[in-house]
Amino acid sequence: MTREHGSWAVLFAPMVIAASVARQYTLSELLFLCAALSVFMAYVPTQTILRDRLTHPQGTETVHRAEFWAALFGILALAAGIVLVARGYWLLLLVAGVGALSFFGNFLLTLYFQKSVTSDFVAVAGLALGAPGMYYVATGRLDRTAFVLWVLNALFFGSSVFYVHMKMRASSMKRSDLTVSERFTIGRLNILYHLVVLTIVGILTSTHQIPRLVMLAYVPMFIHALVGTIRLSGRVQYRTLGYVLLGHSFVFCLLLALTEHL
Numbered sequence: 001m002t003r004e005h006g007s008w009a010v011l012f013a014p015m016v017i018a019a020s021v022a023r024q025y026t027l028s029e030l031l032f033l034c035a036a037l038s039v040f041m042a043y044v045p046t047q048t049i050l051r052d053r054l055t056h057p058q059g060t061e062t063v064h065r066a067e068f069w070a071a072l073f074g075i076l077a078l079a080a081g082i083v084l085v086a087r088g089y090w091l092l093l094l095v096a097g098v099g100a101l102s103f104f105g106n107f108l109l110t111l112y113f114q115k116s117v118t119s120d121f122v123a124v125a126g127l128a129l130g131a132p133g134m135y136y137v138a139t140g141r142l143d144r145t146a147f148v149l150w151v152l153n154a155l156f157f158g159s160s161v162f163y164v165h166m167k168m169r170a171s172s173m174k175r176s177d178l179t180v181s182e183r184f185t186i187g188r189l190n191i192l193y194h195l196v197v198l199t200i201v202g203i204l205t206s207t208h209q210i211p212r213l214v215m216l217a218y219v220p221m222f223i224h225a226l227v228g229t230i231r232l233s234g235r236v237q238y239r240t241l242g243y244v245l246l247g248h249s250f251v252f253c254l255l256l257a258l259t260e261h262l
Helices: 007-022 027-054 060-086 092-113 117-127 130-139 144-171 180-206 212-230 238-257
Strands: none
Touching: 007 027, 007 117, 007 130, 007 144, 007 238, 027 060, 027 092, 027 130, 060 092, 092 117, 092 130, 117 144, 130 144, 144 180, 144 212, 144 238, 180 212, 212 238
């Protein structure tokens, strides 16, 4: 099982949003949910196997368990995928291909450069593929709306990546009180990312590509990122932080689910 508890929100929220935007609930969507969940569950066992083969031995018992679970969830994902393709959703192969690139990109970045903002953002972009995939099986269209759903979800959940890594850097300072200069140095990438996100979403809103309600969905996270940077401290309560980010995810999911069109 993954130790990244927030990744569960990144897995389910995009699919819930896409199904809500499509306003349709079908057997194909349930099959896609099963396939996506199975792939997600197979991720850690597969990663363990690859690490054992390529770099660090993981131990015989650990590898055997990993092989069992990777095979089980892989078969479930493949079975659901075959049924969906047989029902005419051929373009899911494209979504799966991009997802595979995300998986291997995250794995290689983590393997050779350790866990970083880049590796985590690549993983988030892969999980956010649940949005276009779910929208496609719900409507039969892999169109502009599907792409916009992917972008909006990847941008939103990517904000958590930058924010958490900022907190981790602050925590590594081993001091509760940080100077203004230190806070800016540690938090500038976080602030820059959120400014870029708001700019992109603002342009989409002003050009009537997305409803104004979508812009509102990013405001709580932006305020939290700004205040969190200003008040940055070396003391980080990760459990509390996790609950706060989960709350932001719920608000984001709710507001996008209420939109009438994208």
